Structure formats: structure tokens, C-alpha cells
Amino acid sequence: MGLKLYNTLTAKKEKFIPCKKGHVCMYTCGPTVYDYAHIGNFRAYIFEDLLRRYLKYKGYSVLHVMNVTDIDDKTINGASEAGVSLNEYTQKYIEAFFEDLDALKIERAEHYPRATEHIKEMIDLIQVLLDKGIAYESDGAIYYKIEKFSAYGKLSKKDIDKNIIGARVDHDEYERDDARDFVLWKKHKDGEPSWEAPFGKGRPGWHIECSAMSMKYLGETFDIHTGGEDNIFPHHENEIAQSEGATGKQFVKYWLHCKFLLVNNEKMAKSKGNFYTLRGLLDKDYSPMAIRYLLLSHNYRQPLNFTLEGIEQAQASINRIRDFIQRVKECRLSDIGYGCCSVPIRDARKAFEDALNDDLNIAQAIVPILGLISFVNREIEAQTISQVDKEELLSFFDAIDSVLGILPDTDDTVPTEIQTLADERQKARKKKDFAKADEIREKIDSLGWVIEDTPQGARIKKK
Ligand SMILES: [Zn+2]
Numbered sequence: 001m002g003l004k005l006y007n008t009l010t011a012k013k014e015k016f017i018p019c020k021k022g023h024v025c026m027y028t029c030g031p032t033v034y035d036y037a038h039i040g041n042f043r044a045y046i047f048e049d050l051l052r053r054y055l056k057y058k059g060y061s062v063l064h065v066m067n068v069t070d071i072d073d074k075t076i077n078g079a080s081e082a083g084v085s086l087n088e089y090t091q092k093y094i095e096a097f098f099e100d101l102d103a104l105k106i107e108r109a110e111h112y113p114r115a116t117e118h119i120k121e122m123i124d125l126i127q128v129l130l131d132k133g134i135a136y137e138s139d140g141a142i143y144y145k146i147e148k149f150s151a152y153g154k155l156s157k158k159d160i161d162k163n164i165i166g167a168r169v170d171h172d173e174y175e176r177d178d179a180r181d182f183v184l185w186k187k188h189k190d191g192e193p194s195w196e197a198p199f200g201k202g203r204p205g206w207h208i209e210c211s212a213m214s215m216k217y218l219g220e221t222f223d224i225h226t227g228g229e230d231n232i233f234p235h236h237e238n239e240i241a242q243s244e245g246a247t248g249k250q251f252v253k254y255w256l257h258c259k260f261l262l263v264n265n266e267k268m269a270k271s272k273g274n275f276y277t278l279r280g281l282l283d284k285d286y287s288p289m290a291i292r293y294l295l296l297s298h299n300y301r302q303p304l305n306f307t308l309e310g311i312e313q314a315q316a317s318i319n320r321i322r323d324f325i326q327r328v329k330e331c332r333l334s335d336i337g338y339g340c341c342s343v344p345i346r347d348a349r350k351a352f353e354d355a356l357n358d359d360l361n362i363a364q365a366i367v368p369i370l371g372l373i374s375f376v377n378r379e380i381e382a383q384t385i386s387q388v389d390k391e392e393l394l395s396f397f398d399a400i401d402s403v404l405g406i407l408p409d410t411d412d413t414v415p416t417e418i419q420t421l422a423d424e425r426q427k428a429r430k431k432k433d434f435a436k437a438d439e440i441r442e443k444i445d446s447l448g449w450v451i452e453d454t455p456q457g458a459r460i461k462k463k
Pocket residue numbers: 028029030210235
């Protein structure tokens with residue numbers, strides 16, 4: 001069965017057929033670097049990571065571009081409030097963003113273009129729209145004339161109210177009822193960064209950034225554009241209007257949008273005290289892999305209610321899978337290589353793929369994996385696992401983890417420093433110096449590792 005994806009543009013699940021066989025070009029709206037990304041942002045980035053990883057699992061080569069919005073209303077206001085240059089202000093959040101991606105094992109895209117480094121492409125695109133009469137100047141700023149693009153509203157299914165034609169909106173973000181001619185180029189204001197353009201000194205609006213950068217790296221028509229559902233209007237609607245208005249060609253074939261995230265059944269807001277950043281959660285000692293699993297294991301088109309208990313359950317699920325892998329590695333093998341796992345592995349693989357092929361139904365995809373674990377646990381008890389089974393199991397879990405990204409990397413080998421501490425702890429325990437043993441355990445914990453005492457001895461794992 002081939003992959004099917006829900007396309008917001010056509011409002012149905014469609015068979016995925018890329019423009020170029022075997023190759024996928026995909027664009028993701030990246031962070032606006034005016035603050036640390038919050039857990040809701042990461043829900044979208046993890047959904048995109050799942051999509052990217054599954055496309056690669058299916059054998060596609062993937063060219064993935066994620067922009068970094070380092071100039072817009074929010075970054076400019078932030079820099080001016082902090083009293084530092086825009087560059088200095090955004091640099092800190094750009095670095096934090098990449099640290100967070102790594103902590104959550106989100107694979108890197110091939111390109112992370114920054115808006116401030118692509119002003120020329122934006123100016124060129126605005127010029128095309130001006131030349132075609134789709135954009136116009138008013139009071140030193142350039143606006144997009146939505147009346148000139150008859151398909152305006154096709155993504156968000158919005159009917160444009162004829163009464164507001166000609167009315168303008170200057171903010172980068174606005175509500176659905178506020179569909180108006182939107183700003184492409186803002187007139188220079190004192191104290192704001194600006195660039196020279198043939199149509200006057202100024203700076204780009206937010207929407208033009210994504211049209212210019214996606215088409216530069218992926219071409220005028222590409223396969224997949226993703227984002228959070230809050231991007232559908234006005235941002236993605238405007239991207240379509242800008243790109244298709246300029247090229248006359250279809251901009252994107254498949255539009256995929258991730259549903260929002262609730263925290264304790266409420267919309268996340270700083271004022272409600274339910275606003276979580278990744279680093280805030282890590283400071284409270286939650287593990288990044290548990291957070292990844294929680295965000296990953298709910299289907300992207302269902303709203304997700306994020307709770308701290310949910311992270312703990314996710315941790316328990318990961319531990320179950322990780323402990324299972326360890327048990328397979330350590331289990332006593334049967335001499336009779338009859339391969340009792342071959343058929344269950346084949347069935348689990350098929351069920352895993354069938355579920356993901358159905359618009360990335362990850363919740364369903366995990367079910368056969370857990371079933372396989374239960375089956376193999378019983379076989380381990382019965383000591384019927386052969387060398388062939390062990391190899392097949394480990395290679396199967398390697399393959400599915402290329403999609404899930406929750407098992408420790410092979411470079412998660414225990415560093416010497418941690419091993420030395422663990423040995424010291426063992427000595428302290430032998431001498432019954434439990435206070436010292438506990439102290440060392442805490443030290444190991446603070447370095448990001450956990451130590452577990454098992455009948456086979458102490459086992460050290462990354463948190
Ligand atoms: Zn965008």
C-alpha cells in the first residue's frame with residue numbers, strides 16, 4: 001500500500017505522488033526567533049520529523065528546507081525592548097533552537113535559510129508582483145491586491161467579503177475575519193532595520209519571506225509544505241497568493257497541517273501558568289526522549305492534550321521498549337535456530353507500515369510493536385530465542401527506530417567518567433557506605449545518566 005496524506009488544499013486523503021520519482025521536496029515554516037520555542041511549536045516540528053523520517057524509511061531522498069524568521073514585527077520589537085541589535089537578539093534564540101532540536105532528536109533539514117540573508121530574493125519576487133499589477137504601492141509600502149488573485153481563500157476555504165476589497169492590513173499576523181490586502185514590503189521606520197529596494201527603502205513582511213525562500217531552494221512547484229494549523233490563514237493562504245500570482249504555476253502539491261496542542265485541556269498561555277518551553281521541562285528533570293515520545297505518539301491531525309502525567313507515561317513506554325531491547329541483547333539463546341520470531345516480525349512490520357501509510361497513523365503503528373514485544377518476552381521466558389531471532393529482532397527495531405527515534409544512539413556508550421563513578425559507587429555499596437553510594441548516584445544523575453541495579457549488576461542508561 002502506498003503512502004496517503006491528508007491534503008488541506010483538497011480536504012481529503014490523497015495518494016502521495018512526488019513531482020520527481022523517488023525524491024521529495026518539502027518546506028516547513030520554521031521558528032520566529034524572538035523567544036524560546038514552546039512545546040506546541042515542537043509538536044509541529046516532531047510531526048514534520050516523523051514525516052521526513054518515514055519518507056526516508058520508504059526509500060525517498062528528501063530535500064527539506066526550514067526557514068528561520070529572524071526579521072518580523074516580533075523580533076524587531078524584542079530587540080528594541082532588549083536594547084540590542086536585531087542580530088545579537090536573534091542569534092541567542094537561533095542557537096537555543098538548534099540545541100532543542102538536537103535534544104529532541106529532530107533530524108536536521110538540509111537548509112535553514114535565514115530571512116535577513118534572502119532580502120534580494122524577496123525584493124525580486126515583490127518586483128514581479130508589481131510588474132504584473134498584483135501588488136501596488138501605497139504611502140511608501142507595497143501591498144498584495146487579493147482581488148487580483150481569484151483563487152484567494154482556496155486553502156483556508158475562506159470566502160472573501162467583497163466589501164473589504166481594497167482595505168489593507170499592515171500587521172504580519174491577523175485573524176480570519178481580517179482578510180485584506182496584506183503588506184509585502186513595509187516602509188522604513190526610524191530605529192528599524194531596512195534595505196534599499198527599487199520601490200523604496202524598507203523591510204519585508206513575514207509572508208513574502210516563505211514564498212521567496214521556498215521557491216529559491218525547492219523550485220516554483222514542490223511536493224509538500226507543512227506547518228501548524230494556525231499557519232493556514234493568513235500565512236499559507238498568502239504564500240499561495242504570492243507564489244502562484246508571480247509564477248502562474250501550482251506552488252505546492254500537498255499541504256499538511258498539524259493540530260494544536262492543549263496543556264491541561266486549555267490553550268497554552270503565559271498568563272495561565274501552563275506555558276512550557278522544552279528547556280523549562282528539562283530543568284524539571286523530564287527526559288527529552290519522553291517528551292519526544294509523547295509529542296510523537298499522538299496522530300498529528302488530532303488535538304493533543306499535554307500533561308506532566310503524560311510525560312511520565314511516555315517515559316514508561318520508552319523504558320519498556322528500551323528494556324526489551326536490552327533483554328533481547330542479553331537473553332540466553334536457544335541452540336535450535338528455528339526462528340520463532342520471523343513470522344511475528346513480518347506481521348508487525350506490515351501492520352506498522354500500513355498504519356503509517358494511512359496519513360501517518362502513528363498511534364496505530366505502535367500497537368503491533370507492543371504486541372511483538374509481549375510475544376518475544378514470552379519466548380525469552382521459554383528460552384526459545386535463537387541467534388537468528390535475535391539478529392532479526394535487533395535489525396527490525398533498528399529499522400523502526402529510524403522512524404521513531406527513541407532508542408539510544410550507538411554513541412550513547414557510557415563515557416569513562418560515568419563508568420568510573422559507577423565503579424566507585426559499586427565499591428561504596430560493597431563497603432555498605434550507602435550514603436556515599438547515593439551521593440555518587442546523584443552525581444551520575446546530574447550528568448544525564450541513570451543507574452539501575454538489576455540481578456545482573458548495575459546497568460547505566462542515558463536519561
Ligand atoms: Zn512560513
